[in-house]
Amino acid sequence: MRLQQTLSVTMMTIVLLHLITGVWTLPAPSSVTVDSVDMRHTLTWTPLQAPCNTTILYSVQYQGEFELMLLNGSWRDVHHCQQVPHTHCDVTADLGSDADYNLHVRARCGSQLSAWSELSRPFNRRDILTVPNxxxxxxxxxxxxxxxxxxxxxxxxxxxxxxxxxxxxxxxxxxxxxxxxxxxxxxxxxxxxxxxxxxxxxxxxxxxxxxxxxxITGTAAGPDAAWKKTTTVTGTVIIMAGLLFAVFWSIAYCRPDQCQTYIRKQQLPQSLCFLQQHVQGVLLGPQEEEEERCEQVHVVQNVYVKH
Known part of the structure; x- marks a missing residue:
């Protein structure tokens, strides 16, 4: 009885070993790497050279910190990279956080499967998108x-x-x-x-x-402070040049008869005009003709008669 039990266990072990050996008849993919261009992450691997009567298909899975720590080290399928014939897989959408991710891939030929082949070290997208210079x-x-x-x-x-x-x-x-x-x-x-x-x-x-x-040294200034300063200096120079031009032009081209039309003498008050006529009559005589024209002044002397 014991002999029969021993033979049964031995036969079952041989069958299981045979099945396991048959499953892993394909070699595992090699050179598994992640290429990142403009923050698009693509898992790539070398195609198998093993003989296969059908197309060799590949499947990809990933494991992040959430799967590792909270889901007992489980793996999740990259859904658009299951049983695909090409040797690359876009995993950008699956690597959704700044955490370490493990990735692995395996091959299938008909009913034959290869072992999983992993990255040499975990991938973190922060290592790819570098800090700015x-x-x-x-x-x-x-x-x-x-x-x-x-x-x-x-x-x-x-x-x-x-x-x-x-x-x-x-x-x-x-x-x-x-x-x-x-x-x-x-x-x-x-x-x-x-x-x-x-x-x-x-x-x-x-x-x-x-x-x-x-x-911060100096006074606060906006980004347009430089052109404001330049504009102020330029405007000041233009105004000063205009004033100087006007002065020199008036000196060089303004004739006396023309200037008199712009510059008129103000008529003297009556009291001062009378005094001026009296003084000129005493000092210069009646032959001198005064240049100033004064309005005729009538002086009325008040005579008080004592009764």
Missing amino acids: MTVTVVGGGLHLSFLKLPSNAVASVTVWKKGHELQASFYTVPAEQKVLHVSDLQAGAEYCVTAQTVLNTQLHSGSTDAHCVS
Whole structure:
């Protein structure tokens, strides 16, 4: 009886080993990597060279921190990459957070399956979307920020705050084609800090740069302060030149007869005109003709008669 039980267990073990050996007759895919271009993540692998009477099909699964920590290390299918004939799979939509992801792929030929082949190390999209290369300088009482090599279709998200007032920070967005940002109306003598991160499609973002803190010198000035100053100086020069031209022209071209039409002498009051005639009559005589024309003055002497 015991001999029969032993033989049964042995036969079952042989059958199971045979089945397991038959399942893993295909080699596992090799060179499994993730290629990222403009934050589109594509899993790629080398096609199998094993003989197969039908088309070799591939399936892809992923495992994030949620599956690893809360779902007991389970794996989820990448739905549009199940039983596909090509050797690549777009996994952008499945890698939806800044976390570490494991990915693996296996091949199928008819009823034969290969073992799963995993990435050499977990993939994190933050390692691909790098922090922006930012330069911060103080210009005209404000901050001048410049960015280099932002990915196409990406923006730089900038945060500026006065040191000690982090809760009152200001936020700016710099498109990749703009590359520069001027922040004006800052308090002179205060210290301001700046951080930035690369953002793509409002959902994918890199880590933040280290905080750049600088002191604002001089007076606060807007981005158009330079042209305002230039315009003021130019206007002043033009006005002064016009005034000087008018003075020199009047000296050079204004003849006495013409100038008199513009510059008239004011008629003297009657009292002063009478006094002037009397003085000229005494000193110059009746032959002198006065130049000033005065109105005729009639002097009436009051005679008081004593009764």
